Structures are given as C-alpha cells and as structure tokens.
Amino acid sequence: MTIKLPKLMRDDSTADGPGEAVMDYVISWCVRWAQKDLSCVKPILHSQCKKLLCKLLDIANEENVIFNEVRVWKQCEQIDLWIEVSLVYNGNHESHAILVEDKYYSNIHGNQLEKYKNKFDEYYNVNQLDYHRHYVVVTCVEREDPKFNNFYGCVGEYGYKIMDYYEFRGDCVEETESDIYNEFWLNW
Numbered sequence: 495m496t497i498k499l500p501k502l503m504r505d506d507s508t509a510d511g512p513g514e515a516v517m518d519y520v521i522s523w524c525v526r527w528a529q530k531d532l533s534c535v536k537p538i539l540h541s542q543c544k545k546l547l548c549k550l551l552d553i554a555n556e557e558n559v560i561f562n563e564v565r566v567w568k569q570c571e572q573i574d575l576w577i578e579v580s581l582v583y584n585g586n587h588e589s590h591a592i593l594v595e596d597k598y599y600s601n602i603h604g605n606q607l608e609k610y611k612n613k614f615d616e617y618y619n620v621n622q623l624d625y626h627r628h629y630v631v632v633t634c635v636e637r638e639d640p641k642f643n644n645f646y647g648c649v650g651e652y653g654y655k656i657m658d659y660y661e662f663r664g665d666c667v668e669e670t671e672s673d674i675y676n677e678f679w680l681n682w
Contacts, residue, residue: 502677503634513598513634518574520678521596521632522566525550525577530560539670542679546666547579549657550592550630559583571613572606578625591618591625595654597633601645607631607652629654632662 503513527536527543541556547564548556563580570576575594582588593614595607611629618625631649635642637658649656663679670676 499681501681503682514574514596514600517596517598517632517634518568520674521546521594522568522575522577524675525579526564526566528561529564530562536671538668539672539675542666542668542670542675545664546662549662549664550577550594551579551590551628552655553583571610573610573614576614589623589625590628591623592628592630595631597631597635597645599634601641602631602648607649607654611652611654631656632659633657634659636660 503516524543525547527539528547533540544556544561547561548559553559560582561579562582565578567576568574573593574596577592577594579590579592581590591614593610595610615627618627631646631654633646633656635645635658642658646656659682666679669680
C-alpha cells in the first residue's frame, strides 16, 4: 500500500495565504547554503543549493564557480529578495547582485517590477558599486498553465528573467541532509 504524503506548500486552500513569505525564507536560506565554507558541513545540500544560485545567475556550469560570500535581505525596499554574491568564476573574482521577485499564485501588479528595478539600480549607481545585476521572477504558476502568460507576459519588457518553480528547481532533485530542502524542493 502506497501512502500519499502531505505536501509542504499545497493543501486544500484556494488562496495563497503567506506562500510568498515562505518562498522568501526558503530561497534565502538555500542560496546562503551555496557558500564554499559550508561545502563540508552538508555536502549534498551545499551542491544542490549551489545549483539553485547558479540558476539565478545564469551560470551553466556550477563546477567552475566558488561562492565566497552570499548576503540576502528580505523585503528590503519591498523587494522580496535582494542578494549580493562574491564569487570566483573560472578564476575571476566577481560581484553580483540579484533582485528576486517571487510569486506564489499571484500576478504582477501595477508597475512593481519597474519600481523595484529602479530602486535596485539606483542603489548600485549612487554608491558606484560595480556589480553584475540580475533580475528574476520565480513563480509557482507553471509555464503550461494558461494564467502564466496572463500573469507574467510583461516580465521580459522590464529586463527580468522568469522561471516557474520546476524550471528554477531544475535537476536539483537529489535528497539532501536537510528536511527543509527536501520538503520544499522535493515534496512541494
């Protein structure tokens, strides 16, 4: 007899409730686990989280990157996740900044993407910080869902990359030493 296990993020609710806040915390926690100094603490978790951070940065081969420091702010200037990364990629030291807007089951509203991007860019321009900048929307609405294009068709116009949950997770499906990771990414 097969027992159907309860899902962490899906129950009988018809609204998203605080789903985006959960996403903020889990994604923040995961990208910080990508730091090189954590690789020997929980090596599988580190490896899977490194892949997730590489997806946000559009780095295809995570073997060629070392994340020295990852800093994250939640809800800074209303931006869901503001991430700064110090890394070495193919022997080159680089600094990256990532603006992540996550969406559980809601659409883009008003001019939020433009407003957040302007705040983000202004900070780096005013402070003359030379960071490679990335703008990403992560949503739980699957790309095949008709709502996807209705909700997120405008994302590219503002210079954002969009990924649904499964695209973001990608091949990060190996069980890790962490129940948090396993429940969120494998038992969604």
